[in-house]
Amino acid sequence: MDDQEGRQLIGEFPSVPKQERAYQKRKALLESGRVLFSDKGYENTTAKEIAAHANVATGTFYRYFCDKRQLLMELIKDQLERYMPPEPSWLNHDPEAVLATLLEKHNQRLNRLGLHRVLPELLPHDPELAEVLADVRRKLHDSIHEGLKQAKELGYTWEDLDLDSVAWSILVLTEKLPEMGPETGYIPNYHAISKIICRMVFPPEILLQLRSEEKGLTGNNYTNGCDHEI
Amino acid sequence: MDDQEGRQLIGEFPSVPKQERAYQKRKALLESGRVLFSDKGYENTTAKEIAAHANVATGTFYRYFCDKRQLLMELIKDQLERYMPPEPSWLNHDPEAVLATLLEKHNQRLNRLGLHRVLPELLPHDPELAEVLADVRRKLHDSIHEGLKQAKELGYTWEDLDLDSVAWSILVLTEKLPEMGPETGYIPNYHAISKIICRMVFPPEILLQLRSEEKGLTGNNYTNGCDHEI
Amino acid sequence: MDDQEGRQLIGEFPSVPKQERAYQKRKALLESGRVLFSDKGYENTTAKEIAAHANVATGTFYRYFCDKRQLLMELIKDQLERYMPPEPSWLNHDPEAVLATLLEKHNQRLNRLGLHRVLPELLPHDPELAEVLADVRRKLHDSIHEGLKQAKELGYTWEDLDLDSVAWSILVLTEKLPEMGPETGYIPNYHAISKIICRMVFPPEILLQLRSEEKGLTGNNYTNGCDHEI
Amino acid sequence: MDDQEGRQLIGEFPSVPKQERAYQKRKALLESGRVLFSDKGYENTTAKEIAAHANVATGTFYRYFCDKRQLLMELIKDQLERYMPPEPSWLNHDPEAVLATLLEKHNQRLNRLGLHRVLPELLPHDPELAEVLADVRRKLHDSIHEGLKQAKELGYTWEDLDLDSVAWSILVLTEKLPEMGPETGYIPNYHAISKIICRMVFPPEILLQLRSEEKGLTGNNYTNGCDHEI
DNA sequence: AATGAATGAGGCTTCATTCAT
DNA sequence: GATGAATGAAGCCTCATTCAT
Numbered sequence: 001m002d003d004q005e006g007r008q009l010i011g012e013f014p015s016v017p018k019q020e021r022a023y024q025k026r027k028a029l030l031e032s033g034r035v036l037f038s039d040k041g042y043e044n045t046t047a048k049e050i051a052a053h054a055n056v057a058t059g060t061f062y063r064y065f066c067d068k069r070q071l072l073m074e075l076i077k078d079q080l081e082r083y084m085p086p087e088p089s090w091l092n093h094d095p096e097a098v099l100a101t102l103l104e105k106h107n108q109r110l111n112r113l114g115l116h117r118v119l120p121e122l123l124p125h126d127p128e129l130a131e132v133l134a135d136v137r138r139k140l141h142d143s144i145h146e147g148l149k150q151a152k153e154l155g156y157t158w159e160d161l162d163l164d165s166v167a168w169s170i171l172v173l174t175e176k177l178p179e180m181g182p183e184t185g186y187i188p189n190y191h192a193i194s195k196i197i198c199r200m201v202f203p204p205e206i207l208l209q210l211r212s213e214e215k216g217l218t219g220n221n222y223t224n225g226c227d228h229e230i
Numbered sequence: 231m232d233d234q235e236g237r238q239l240i241g242e243f244p245s246v247p248k249q250e251r252a253y254q255k256r257k258a259l260l261e262s263g264r265v266l267f268s269d270k271g272y273e274n275t276t277a278k279e280i281a282a283h284a285n286v287a288t289g290t291f292y293r294y295f296c297d298k299r300q301l302l303m304e305l306i307k308d309q310l311e312r313y314m315p316p317e318p319s320w321l322n323h324d325p326e327a328v329l330a331t332l333l334e335k336h337n338q339r340l341n342r343l344g345l346h347r348v349l350p351e352l353l354p355h356d357p358e359l360a361e362v363l364a365d366v367r368r369k370l371h372d373s374i375h376e377g378l379k380q381a382k383e384l385g386y387t388w389e390d391l392d393l394d395s396v397a398w399s400i401l402v403l404t405e406k407l408p409e410m411g412p413e414t415g416y417i418p419n420y421h422a423i424s425k426i427i428c429r430m431v432f433p434p435e436i437l438l439q440l441r442s443e444e445k446g447l448t449g450n451n452y453t454n455g456c457d458h459e460i
Numbered sequence: 461m462d463d464q465e466g467r468q469l470i471g472e473f474p475s476v477p478k479q480e481r482a483y484q485k486r487k488a489l490l491e492s493g494r495v496l497f498s499d500k501g502y503e504n505t506t507a508k509e510i511a512a513h514a515n516v517a518t519g520t521f522y523r524y525f526c527d528k529r530q531l532l533m534e535l536i537k538d539q540l541e542r543y544m545p546p547e548p549s550w551l552n553h554d555p556e557a558v559l560a561t562l563l564e565k566h567n568q569r570l571n572r573l574g575l576h577r578v579l580p581e582l583l584p585h586d587p588e589l590a591e592v593l594a595d596v597r598r599k600l601h602d603s604i605h606e607g608l609k610q611a612k613e614l615g616y617t618w619e620d621l622d623l624d625s626v627a628w629s630i631l632v633l634t635e636k637l638p639e640m641g642p643e644t645g646y647i648p649n650y651h652a653i654s655k656i657i658c659r660m661v662f663p664p665e666i667l668l669q670l671r672s673e674e675k676g677l678t679g680n681n682y683t684n685g686c687d688h689e690i
Numbered sequence: 691m692d693d694q695e696g697r698q699l700i701g702e703f704p705s706v707p708k709q710e711r712a713y714q715k716r717k718a719l720l721e722s723g724r725v726l727f728s729d730k731g732y733e734n735t736t737a738k739e740i741a742a743h744a745n746v747a748t749g750t751f752y753r754y755f756c757d758k759r760q761l762l763m764e765l766i767k768d769q770l771e772r773y774m775p776p777e778p779s780w781l782n783h784d785p786e787a788v789l790a791t792l793l794e795k796h797n798q799r800l801n802r803l804g805l806h807r808v809l810p811e812l813l814p815h816d817p818e819l820a821e822v823l824a825d826v827r828r829k830l831h832d833s834i835h836e837g838l839k840q841a842k843e844l845g846y847t848w849e850d851l852d853l854d855s856v857a858w859s860i861l862v863l864t865e866k867l868p869e870m871g872p873e874t875g876y877i878p879n880y881h882a883i884s885k886i887i888c889r890m891v892f893p894p895e896i897l898l899q900l901r902s903e904e905k906g907l908t909g910n911n912y913t914n915g916c917d918h919e920i
Numbered sequence: 921a922a923t924g925a926a927t928g929a930g931g932c933t934t935c936a937t938t939c940a941t
Numbered sequence: 942g943a944t945g946a947a948t949g950a951a952g953c954c955t956c957a958t959t960c961a962t
Binding site for chain 2: 040041043044117120121123124125130134137138141158160162164165166168169172173176177180183184185186189192193195196199200203204
Binding site for chain 3: 728729730731733734807808810811813814815820824827828831848850852854855856858859862863866867870873874875876879882883885886889890893894
């Protein structure tokens with residue numbers, strides 16, 4: 001994946017294969033950490049286990065990471081962008097369907113990473129981590145917020161939309177609903193969630209309008225007509 | 231529990247104060263546990279610290295609780311009902327305002343307990359606790375779901391409401407938004423959240439109608455005639 | 461049993477019943493200690509358990525015994541004489557049968573006391589206890605030794621009897637064989653053991669002679685006659 | 691075990707000494723355990739002490755043994771065969787002298803091990819250990835029993851020998867007498883003990899006969915010849 | 921650089937003993 | 942005297958981290 005940066009020196013020096021191998025090891029450790037952390041939690045995973053899972057010696061762990069916590073931080077930083085949702089495009093397409101698709105993909109990513117099982121364990125006790133996470137969330141929120149703002153300015157949303165609250169609501173729903181699963185009694189229905197979110201944002205007429213006009217969209221201010229057949 | 235016998239006789243007789251003091255001590259330990267757990271997390275809090283914080287010796291801890299985990303379980307069980315939201319009454323009053331109030335109160339309770347800082351830490355690794363928590367959530371969800379169902383049957387909600395998804399969305403929003411605070415960059419605006427939730431449930435006309443007619447409400451579906459005294 | 465000493469003051473003073481009750485409590489504690497020690501071992505028995513088993517409060521234990529060890533010492537001292545074997549009378553009767561009976565009774569006593577389960581646990585680490593026990597054993601040994609000596613002087617035993625070794629052998633056999641039980645695969649056969657011991661001491665002719673002459677025993681020095689059909 | 695590979699290469703290569711050193715450390719811990727257990731008893735010896743005595747850190751103890759008990763078990767299992775007495779050969783030689791020698795050697799082994807100070811402490815409370823020990827004893831008993839049986843069938847023993855009781859008696863005497871020492875007031879006299887044991891088994895004539903004929907032994911049924919000058 | 925044995929602080933828990941009632 | 946709650950030292954064991962090879 002990110003191999004490219006690591007390999008920038010290929011062919012330049014005999015030491016390169018060494019660096020390459022080192023790089024692989026680092027990657028293996030990160031991956032082992034990810035897997036074990038999300039399986040058994042951060043506190044319940046020992047450095048030794050991570051090393052063993054990555055097929056290196058205990059001591060090697062500490063050549064690549066100054067401590068267990070750092071591995072987690074790297075893990076999170078490395079994958080920050082994967083927490084970022086794809087640019088949510090409210091306007092140009094059938095927002096419900098688009099959102100449903102985006103949600104599903106995003107959730108698959110989240111589940112693949114599995115870090116949502118670890119973060120809550122540490123957030124309260126690790127201010128730095130909390131800060132990092134808060135940053136990601138803020139960016140995520142900001143991006144949602146910005147999209148909503150544009151939509152609002154074009155007159156597509158409810159007039160009285162509280163951008164901030166809606167953005168956080170969307171963020172929370174998209175973050176937490178996928179964490180649910182059979183064991184909690186709810187299997188996320190992305191289409192339904194998507195509809196719910198759209199209803200938080202758009203009056204029903206707009207959704208109809210968007211869907212019918214597809215591209216010839218005219219951004220008139222919404223006026224309280226109502227025929228919410230959906 | 232031993233409350234009644236224990237408390238009413240304070241000062242009357244040596245034997246009773248003994249029970250009373252034991253009761254107080256137990257309470258002090260629970261409270262110390264609650265405070266320290268939500269301050270520093272479960273794993274980072276030692277039994278010794280809890281004892282010290284409650285002004286008792288280490289060993290005393292183990293007279294009242296067989297181990298650290300049990301204290302947490304008691305903490306949670308003792309306060310389960312506080313996790314339950316008050317009966318959400320969608321129909322009789324201005325639902326937005328009522329919901330806003332309920333949310334605010336509920337959130338204050340949650341924040342006072344502070345257990346939402348601890349639970350995520352343990353949930354993945356403690357199946358029993360997870361089960362207990364899942365139960366509470368399911369009940370909460372069911373109660374929300376039931377309220378929504380009644381409203382839907384009366385024709386007050388969007389016709390195509392996916393009760394399950396909406397109920398879980400409401401649960402998630404009411405559970406997670408209050409956990410946010412200045413540090414995450416969002417100070418919950420209960421009125422805005424309330425409006426968002428109502429929009430997930432009711433078409434705007436219904437809300438207007440409810441608000442204007444207050445009690446002489448005619449529930450057309452919207453034609454559904456109705457007198458939802460509940 | 462030993463109630464008499466305890467009751468010497470009966471009727472003299474109102475305080476006497478108190479002393480009586482105290483005495484009963486002490487006895488109950490000793491008995492509880494005995495039972496629990498021989499069931500679960502000394503280290504594995506807590507003062508609290510002993511108190512509970514004797515139906516007194518933990519603290520009461522320490523009114524009667526300065527510590528756990530003292531209870532054990534009392535137990536042992538109280539019952540020292542029960543470790544002493546009955547005067548073994550080699551000469552006057554059918555020694556085998558007599559010995560068999562004595563062994564059986566002694567072993568029953570030992571098993572009732574059950575202390576042989578406890579002593580080995582402590583002996584190596586408690587010089588005082590070891591001394592006490594060694595004393596008992598020495599006395600036991602001396603008494604056996606003395607009996608053997610008399611028999612030897614009367615010419616009833618093997619000529620070259622090593623009194624010391626034989627006495628210790630008898631002591632060891634009578635002490636250890638009864639500790640065996642079904643779980644070790646040997647159910648003590650007292651008659652056989654008795655025969656073995658007699659053979660260690662007496663030439664077969666003497667045994668025959670003793671048995672036939674019963675009381676008109678003439679203690680002539682044993683001269684190698686032999687018909688050891690037994 | 692790792693003995694061979696481990697030892698022969700000392701100093702040759704870094705990897706081997708590593709195993710060697712680990713092996714040495716394990717041995718040191720076992721030895722420290724042995725010494726401390728037999729000095730102060732099992733319960734009174736802490737893992738920390740054992741580690742300290744072996745000049746390693748507390749944690750190192752747990753690299754080699756999962757807990758204190760396991761060290762003891764290893765100790766015992768490692769040395770089981772040393773509890774087994776050498777094949778007791780009743781027939782071919784002067785049984786008394788041979789037995790005396792065997793006893794002495796066996797006792798030296800036992801005393802070197804010193805485990806007889808520990809075992810009684812644990813036996814009552816540790817069924818697994820008890821089982822292991824009982825096994826060893828049963829084997830020991832069986833081997834003695836078998837030897838006796840052969841001798842009996844050849845007509846060398848008392849006719850009415852109760853094999854089981856005699857075998858257990860021999861086992862008990864050989865096991866317990868050596869545990870005695872100056873502190874108990876008896877310094878084992880192996881020759882005397884040996885004579886006692888032989889008397890439990892053989893009529894005096896047989897002993898004489900065995901001694902005189904040495905190898906030209908004719909296994910005729912014992913007939914009361916007698917000249918038990920010893 | 922890699923290894924994995926070694927370290928030892930620190931958590932959990934028990935229990936002999938004390939002490940307020 | 943009696944009670945049983947309280948005490949806290951001390952044992953067991955884990956695991957993050959270091960270090961000799």
